[in-house]
Amino acid sequence: MMKNVVITGATRGLGLAIAEELRRVGGYCLICIGRKRNAEFDIFQEQDPEYTDYVEYDLADLDGIPKLVTGITKEIGPIYGLVNNAGIGLDGLLATQHNSEISKVLRVNLEAPILLTKYVCRGMLTKREGRIINVSSIVASTGFNGLAAYAASKAGLEGFTRSLSRELGRAKITVNCLAPGYMETDMTAALEGEKLNSVRRRAPLGLPSPGNVATTVSYLLSDGAKMMTGSVITVDGGSTA
Numbered sequence: 001m002m003k004n005v006v007i008t009g010a011t012r013g014l015g016l017a018i019a020e021e022l023r024r025v026g027g028y029c030l031i032c033i034g035r036k037r038n039a040e041f042d043i044f045q046e047q048d049p050e051y052t053d054y055v056e057y058d059l060a061d062l063d064g065i066p067k068l069v070t071g072i073t074k075e076i077g078p079i080y081g082l083v084n085n086a087g088i089g090l091d092g093l094l095a096t097q098h099n100s101e102i103s104k105v106l107r108v109n110l111e112a113p114i115l116l117t118k119y120v121c122r123g124m125l126t127k128r129e130g131r132i133i134n135v136s137s138i139v140a141s142t143g144f145n146g147l148a149a150y151a152a153s154k155a156g157l158e159g160f161t162r163s164l165s166r167e168l169g170r171a172k173i174t175v176n177c178l179a180p181g182y183m184e185t186d187m188t189a190a191l192e193g194e195k196l197n198s199v200r201r202r203a204p205l206g207l208p209s210p211g212n213v214a215t216t217v218s219y220l221l222s223d224g225a226k227m228m229t230g231s232v233i234t235v236d237g238g239s240t241a
Contacts, residue, residue, distance in 0.1 A: 002029045002051060004079050005221065006072065006120065008059060008113075009086030010034055011041040014135065014180065017210035018083060018217045023048060025218045031072055031079075033057050033086070059086055059112035060104060069119040081131040081221050082120045084113035084157075094148040102149045109153035114160060121168060130173040131221050134161050138181045138236050154179075158232050165230030174229040176220050180213045181236025203237030 005022060009015035010032035022028045029051045034041070035058050045052045053076060057068055073079065087109045090101045117132055124130030139147055140154035158177050165175040182199050184207045200207060213235045219225055220233075234240060 003027060003081065003221075004029045004031060004072075004077055005081035005083065006031045006033065006079055007083045007085055008033045008116070011036070011038055011054075014183070014210045014213060015083075015085045016041060016044065017214040018085060019044065019052070021211065021214035021218050022221070023052070025222075028081070028221075029053070029076065031055060031076060033059075033068075059116070060108050062107065062111055062115055065112070065115045066119050069116065073123060078123050078127055079120050080124075080129065081133070082117060083133045083135070083217060084116065085135040086112070087135065087153075089147060089150040091146045093146055097149065105149040106153050106156075109150065110156045110160075113157060117160075117164065121164075121173065124173050125168070125171050128171045128173075130168075130171075131225075132161075132164070132168075132173065132175040133217055133220050134158075134175070134177045136161075136177050136179040136232065138179050138234060138240050140179060142240060161232065162230045169229055172226075174220070174225065176225075176229060177232040178213065178216055178220070179232055179234045179236075180208070181234070181239045182207050183213065184209045202239035204239075204241070205237040208235055208237050 005028045007015055007019055007030060010019050011034035019030050019032055022030060031053045033055045045054060088105060090105055092101065113134060134157050136154040136157050139151045140158055143151055161175050161177040168175060216233055216235055
């Protein structure tokens with residue numbers, strides 16, 4: 001029987017890599033949430049439309065999250081897995097950053113995953129099974145110049161993971177957190193010269209690809225991870241070792 005897995009921020013980058021990995025593993029019906037479609041995601045969905053659903057939603061709209069979850073459950077069925085991957089990072093020194101930017105980062109990166117999890121886990125509690133995976137960042141523990149609000153939001157997500165794992169554990173629901181480092185993406189490709197070399201030198205194994213990170217998500221959804229909960233797993237090529 002196919003298990004329903006919701007992935008936020010699933011139309012590009014790490015989110016799309018997670019969706020691709022779960023399709024490769026098999027056994028999952030993917031509910032991909034994103035703000036807008038793109039050509040890359042369209043191609044992905046066309047390859048297996050029966051088990052790939054797309055839901056357009058901006059997670060900055062917190063008030064609509066209960067209706068979002070209700071709609072998914074009614075139209076597709078109970079949710080087995082939730083991957084809170086969507087996030088934004090607005091670069092800027094805190095002293096001069098606009099209040100609205102700080103609020104948006106905290107809303108999308110922390111409040112939205114908490115509320116989405118709140119409404120999704122109700123169905124998991126009824127069935128007494130489920131997997132929740134929150135995507136953080138090594139910046140939560142290392143810090144980074146110009147990303148104070150972003151780091152705070154990701155650190156909050158890690159604390160949320162640990163506490164919620166205790167609340168839901170008796171119902172056999174696991175809650176874990178994935179903390180990627182720099183990845184080989186368009187963002188790092190845009191770095192030039194010494195800045196790019198500096199990022200790469202920090203990682204003795206080299207920078208991971210989104211696909212490398214996505215395999216950890218598939219593991220956390222698998223039966224092999226049924227006794228793992230409350231953990232923060234770092235995938236960064238060794239840059240924080």
